[in-house]
Amino acid sequence: MKKRNIILTIISMLILIVVLFFIDKNLDSYNTRILNLCAIYVILALSMNLVNGFTGLFSLGHAGFMAVGAYTTALLTMSPDMKAQNFFLAPIIKPLANLTLPFFPALIIAGLVSAFVGYLIATPVLRLKGDYLAIATLGFSEIIRVVFTNTQTLTNGALGLKGIPDTTNIWWTFGMAAVTVIIITSLINSSYGRALKAIREDEIAAESMGINLFKHKVLAFTIGAFFAGIGGGLLGNLLGTIDPLMFRFILTFNILLIIVLGGMGSITGSIIAAFIVTIAGEALRFLDETMNLGFITIQGIPGLRMVVFSALLMLVVIFFRHGLMGTKEFSFDKIINKFSRKPSEKGGDQ
Amino acid sequence: MSLDTFLQHLTNGISLGSLYALIAIGYTMVYGILRLINFAHGDIFMMATYFAFYGVTTFMLPWYFSFLIAIILTGALGILIERTAYRPLRGAPKISIMISAIGASFLLENVAIVMFGGRPKPFPTPEIFDKMVQIGNISVQRLTFVIPVVTFVLLYLLLYLINHTKSGMAMRAVSKDYETAGLMGIDVNKTISFTFGIGSMLASVGALLWALKFPSLLPLMGVMPGLKCFIAAVIGGIGNVKGAVIGGFILGIGEIMLVAFFQDLSGYRDAFAFVMLIVILLLKPTGIMGEKISEKV
Numbered sequence: 174m175k176k177r178n179i180i181l182t183i184i185s186m187l188i189l190i191v192v193l194f195f196i197d198k199n200l201d202s203y204n205t206r207i208l209n210l211c212a213i214y215v216i217l218a219l220s221m222n223l224v225n226g227f228t229g230l231f232s233l234g235h236a237g238f239m240a241v242g243a244y245t246t247a248l249l250t251m252s253p254d255m256k257a258q259n260f261f262l263a264p265i266i267k268p269l270a271n272l273t274l275p276f277f278p279a280l281i282i283a284g285l286v287s288a289f290v291g292y293l294i295a296t297p298v299l300r301l302k303g304d305y306l307a308i309a310t311l312g313f314s315e316i317i318r319v320v321f322t323n324t325q326t327l328t329n330g331a332l333g334l335k336g337i338p339d340t341t342n343i344w345w346t347f348g349m350a351a352v353t354v355i356i357i358t359s360l361i362n363s364s365y366g367r368a369l370k371a372i373r374e375d376e377i378a379a380e381s382m383g384i385n386l387f388k389h390k391v392l393a394f395t396i397g398a399f400f401a402g403i404g405g406g407l408l409g410n411l412l413g414t415i416d417p418l419m420f421r422f423i424l425t426f427n428i429l430l431i432i433v434l435g436g437m438g439s440i441t442g443s444i445i446a447a448f449i450v451t452i453a454g455e456a457l458r459f460l461d462e463t464m465n466l467g468f469i470t471i472q473g474i475p476g477l478r479m480v481v482f483s484a485l486l487m488l489v490v491i492f493f494r495h496g497l498m499g500t501k502e503f504s505f506d507k508i509i510n511k512f513s514r515k516p517s518e519k520g521g522d523q
Numbered sequence: 524m525s526l527d528t529f530l531q532h533l534t535n536g537i538s539l540g541s542l543y544a545l546i547a548i549g550y551t552m553v554y555g556i557l558r559l560i561n562f563a564h565g566d567i568f569m570m571a572t573y574f575a576f577y578g579v580t581t582f583m584l585p586w587y588f589s590f591l592i593a594i595i596l597t598g599a600l601g602i603l604i605e606r607t608a609y610r611p612l613r614g615a616p617k618i619s620i621m622i623s624a625i626g627a628s629f630l631l632e633n634v635a636i637v638m639f640g641g642r643p644k645p646f647p648t649p650e651i652f653d654k655m656v657q658i659g660n661i662s663v664q665r666l667t668f669v670i671p672v673v674t675f676v677l678l679y680l681l682l683y684l685i686n687h688t689k690s691g692m693a694m695r696a697v698s699k700d701y702e703t704a705g706l707m708g709i710d711v712n713k714t715i716s717f718t719f720g721i722g723s724m725l726a727s728v729g730a731l732l733w734a735l736k737f738p739s740l741l742p743l744m745g746v747m748p749g750l751k752c753f754i755a756a757v758i759g760g761i762g763n764v765k766g767a768v769i770g771g772f773i774l775g776i777g778e779i780m781l782v783a784f785f786q787d788l789s790g791y792r793d794a795f796a797f798v799m800l801i802v803i804l805l806l807k808p809t810g811i812m813g814e815k816i817s818e819k820v
Contacts, residue, residue, distance in 0.1 A: 225618070231618050231621060297801065301804055301808065304559070304621060307621060309801055309804060311750070312754075312801060315750075315793065315797055316797050319790070319794040322790065433622055479636070480630065482629075483627075483629035483630040483633055486623075486626035487607075487623055487627060490612070490623045491608070491623060494615060494616075
C-alpha cells in the first residue's frame with residue numbers, strides 16, 4: 174500500500190470514530206438502533222458475500238448460523254437469575270445455568286460454535302453444486318431452527334429467550350464491522366482469495382490449476398459461518414429477545430437482497446447496500462402504517478413494504494445484474510485519479 | 524400398534540403422499556426443462572387456493588366451477604411468472620436466475636399478505652368430500668380416496684401428453700438441449716411457457732385438494748409444502764415425472780409414519796424431509812430414478 178493511502182485510511186478511520194462518538198452522544202435511541210442494525214447487516218452481508226459472491230457457492234443457510242451465534246451469545250451472557258426466570262417450563266441444563274461470561278469472549282465463542290456447525294454442515298453439503306446446494310443449506314438452516322424449537326432445556330424452545338443483556342452498542346457493532354471488513358478484505362486479497370475467485374469463475378479450470386476445491390470451499394463456508402455467528406450474537410444482544418421464529422428464511426432473504434443490490438463479489442457494495450437496505454427498510458415503514466396528513470388519512474397496508482423489497486430484488490437481478498458496484502471496490506487511487514488531471518498511472522480505464 | 528391404527532396411518536400417508544406427488548411433478552417438469560428450481564412453485568400453489576376461495580365466497584360460484592376457474596387462473600399465473608421473472612434471464616448465470624426465482628416467490632407471498640390479509644381464512648369444503656366412509660374398523664374421509672385417484676388420473680394424462688403428443692415431444696426435445704431444439708424449428712419460449720402452465724395447473728389441483736384436507740388458508744401456506752415437494756422431486760430423481768410421484772409417496776408416508784411411531788419426534792416433523800434430502804443427496808445425488816448428467820468443459 175502506498176504511504177498516501179495509509180494516511181488517507183487512517184484519516185478516514187479517525188473521522189469515522191469522531192462521527193460515531195457524536196452519534197453515541199447525540200442521537201436518540203431509535204436512530205442509534207437503526208445504525209447498529211446497519212453495522213450488523215454489514216457483517217452479515219460480508220460473510221454471505223464471501224460464500225456466495227466470492228466463492229460462487231449459492232448458500233441459503235445464513236439464518237441458521239445466525240441463530241447458533243445469537244443463542245450461544247445470549248446463553249453465555251445472561252445472568253443465572255435471568256436464565257432461571259426464562260426456563261420456567263423445564264430447567265436449563267447444568268453447566269450453562271450458572272455460567273456467565275463477558276460479552277467479548279461470549280461473542281468469539283459464538284462465532285467459533287457457529288463456524289464449527291458450519292464446518293460440520295460443509296463437509297457433506299459442499300459435495301453438491303448449484304441449486305442442490307441452495308436447497309440443502311436452506312434445509313440445514315430449517316433443521317437448526319426446528320431443533321432449537323424442540324430443545325426445551327437448551328434453548329427454551331418456542332418461547333425464546335428474553336432479557337438478554339443489551340450490551341451491543343455502536344462501538345461494538347461498528348468495531349466488529351470494521352474488523353470483519355479488514356479480515357475479509359485481507360482474505361480476499363491473499364492467495365486463498367484468488368483461489369476462491371478462481372473457483373467462482375470456473376471450477377473445472379480452477380481444479381486443473383491445482384486448487385483443492387473442497388478445502389477452499391470448506392474454508393470459505395466456515396469463515397462465512399463464523400462471521401454470521403458473530404452477527405447473530407450482536408443482533409441478539411441488541412434486540413434483547415430472540416426466538417426461533419426470528420431466524421426464518423426471510424432473514425437470509427434480507428441479506429441476499431443486500432449482497433445482490435451491492436454487487437455479488439464487492440465488499441464496498443455490500444457495505445453500501447447494507448446501509449441502504451436497512452435504512453430504507455425503516456424509512457418505508459410508512460407504507461405499513463396509517464398516515465395522517467391532516468386533511469386526509471391514508472390507510473397503510475401491512476406488508477406493502479416487503480412487496481417493495483421483493484420487487485426491488487427482482488428488478489435488480491433482471492435489469493442491473495451487477496448491482497451497485499459489480500465486482501469493483503472502493504480505492505483512494507481511483508478517486509484521486511478521477512479528481513486530479515493526471516492521467517491514471519496504469520493508463521486506460523480501470 | 525394395532526393393524527387398524529396402522530392402516531389408518533397408511534391411508535393418511537398415501538393421501539398426503541399423493542398431494543406431495545402432484546406438486547412435485549410441477550417442480551420436476553420445470554427443472555427438467557430449464558434446470559432451475561422454481562422457487563415460486565409453492566406460492567403458485569398458495570394462490571390457487573385463494574382463487575378458489577374467492578370464487579366460492581365472493582362470486583358465489585358453485586365449487587366445481589370455481590375450482591375450474593382457479594386451475595385456469597393458476598396456469599396463467601405460472602406463465603406470467605415465467606415471462607416476467609425467468610425469461611429475461613435466459614442465458615444469464617444460474618445464480619441470477621435463482622435469485623430472481625426467490626424474488627418472485629417473496630413477491631407472491633407479500634402480495635398475498637397485502638391482498639388477502641395475514642389472518643387464516645376457512646376454506647369452504649363442499650359436502651360431498653366430507654362424508655366419512657367406514658371400512659372394517661377404520662373410518663376414512665371420502666376425500667382420502669379422491670386424492671390418490673385424482674393424482675393417478677392426472678399422472679396418466681401427463682405421461683400421455685409427454686410421450687405421445689407433439690407438444691410433449693417438443694418438451695422432451697427442449698429439456699435435452701434447448702439450443703438444438705430451437706434449430707429444429709421448435710418454438711422454445713412457447714414450449715417453456717407451456718411447461719410452466721401445465722406444472723402450475725398440476726400444482727393448483729394439488730393445492731385445491733390440500734385446501735380440502737387442511738381447510739385453512741394463509742399467505743405463507745405454500746412455503747413448507749413447496750420445499751417438501753421439491754425434496755420429493757429430488758428424492759425421486761429430478762426431471763423424472765414418475766420419480767417425482769415415488770418421491771412424493773416416500774415423503775408423505777414417511778412423514779406420517781414418523782409421527783405415528785415416534786411420538787416424541789413429532790416436533791421434528793418438518794425436519795424429516797430435509798434429513799431425507801441430505802441423506803439421498805449424499806447416497807445417490809441423482810435420486811432414485813434420475814439419470815447421471817456429466818458436466819462438460
